[in-house]
Amino acid sequence: MLHYIGKRLLHLIPVLLGMTFIVFLIIRAIPGDPAQVILGQQATAEAVAALRDKLGLNNPWYIQYFDYLKGILTGDLGESLRTRQGIVTEVWPYLAATFELAIFAMIIAVIVGMNAGIVSAWFQNSWFDYIAMVIALIGVSIPIFWLGLMEQWIFSVKLGWLPTSGREEVRDPVSAITHLYLIDTLMQGRFDQFVVTLKHLILPGIALATIPTAIIARMTRASMLEVMRSDFVRTARAKGQKMFVVIYKHALKNALIPVLTIVGLQTGMLLGGAILTETIFSWPGIGRYIYEAIGYRDYPVIQSGILIVAFLFIMINLIVDILYTVIDSRIKYN
């Protein structure tokens, strides 16, 4: 097992190097003088020269790349051109906000998606099955930014049930400890704020959960249908066990591996989807951090934001790979 993990980590090295190189190119590949493009046409020659110097653009590209790598390895991701803050110091609150949203969305996706898939397989070719699968088809086809807008229109504007955007009540802000507001409010015993935070999470959480829910539902259904045709399920039924017990106790355990793979892959994908969801709901997460940086042409932030998300994406996929070899001993490590 350790050998397998070691091998996987070794394989990651070229991927991580390639990833940093692509991110490094983001500034360097801008057509024309990157410093001029970042500062705009009205910038003075001195300002452009100063920025060139600051970004290290006067050096040959390979020296720039090694400097960039050195910075990453020593935890220096550069400085935001807009806020003048170190990116490493200002990024955590954004990351925490995205984590909270992504975890919340994944919980919705797993609970709803798996149960919809199980019931669809249980009552195959029933009305529930047809409706669930049509909804799943719409789920994978719907643009989440449109779904987000529709949610805002229906549940915030029309019905007034849930807040339109943001993460907290502006007049009663959460005192951040971990920046995971659900945890912070509980730690401080502020249950009123906990409820408000939860309400803010619902709409973006559902928007972000839509695609994974649909995919998990489809995968669970397919996987369950296969398992339910197995001999051991027939035997359990023949022994008089209730269908509910057969499905949730025996069949589900065996149908879970492909579902787990999809859950893992989708968790990584959530980070990408978060950019759109966070933009719509003004959720102060890493996606919005990158999006706002694009508007301000804050390239160091764009670079580091993309690098952080891609790094997390790789790590989540690695953890999932390792996890399902642990769960299913039939999967060979090599």
Place this chain on the structure above:
Amino acid sequence: MSEIASKTSINLAQEDQVVGPWKEAWRSFRKNKSALVGTAIVIFFVLLAILGPFIAPQGINDQNLSQRLLPPSSEFWFGTDDLGRDIFSRILHGARISLTVGFFAVVISAAAGSFLGIIAGYYGKWIDTIISRIFDIMLAFPSILLAIAVVSILGPSLRNALIAIAIINIPNFGRLIRSRVLSIKEEEYIHAAKAIGMKNARILWRHILPNSMTPVIVQGTLAIATAIIEAAALGFLGLGAEAPQPEWGKMLADARIFLLNAPWAMIFPGLAIMLTVVGFNLMGDGLRDALDPKMKS
């Protein structure tokens, strides 16, 4: 003599009944109702894209500020936007933009991905290692993020969004073809072609390429659906189409601030995106079941 003649006629009759793989796939596809619905939706939107400019009741950029944010009516079927433009006419034109971007992005990525995948799969060794690692690196980014990275380098425009979407989809096609080529190159007819001295380029062009195309067709149809959403997402983020182009994602972004007063400006472009994507997804699923059921797993 008559016995031989009758045997020959039986053989000919049997040959008539032998169905080719394409015909068999078509038969299977025809029986799949959801695939037919998907195809009908796709044909509908393709027709809209072709005929849109001729059947649109108003000009796409005809502004009339006295008629801004009007709800749907017999005159303006889908209402008007904040500049008094007819949303229905703009959606008709938008079909052309979305389908063009989706189609060409996928054609470019399928061509580039197939080329790299075939080279990697056929030649193996260090070529395979390099190409596969490049694919790994590209797949290490969530796709929309990589698209944003590409557009932030090239600058926001519809053309650059198309290029970005094409680039991010290359590894999907590349990996698919590579794995296909790895199995095809072990087939006997490839060994036979090598044995009679056929050159690699000819083997690749005449034998490997045609035999690895089925998954590309299937993946291509499904990828158009994704590409349309990605183009709309980039347009929505302000990184794709620019004003006054009636691209559906851009229309949604413009409609956001009028959510309270004019929800129709947001509802119809979104519905158009969703329906088109549903169409391509259903058609792609049907093609996969008919042409390459193994892909499903």
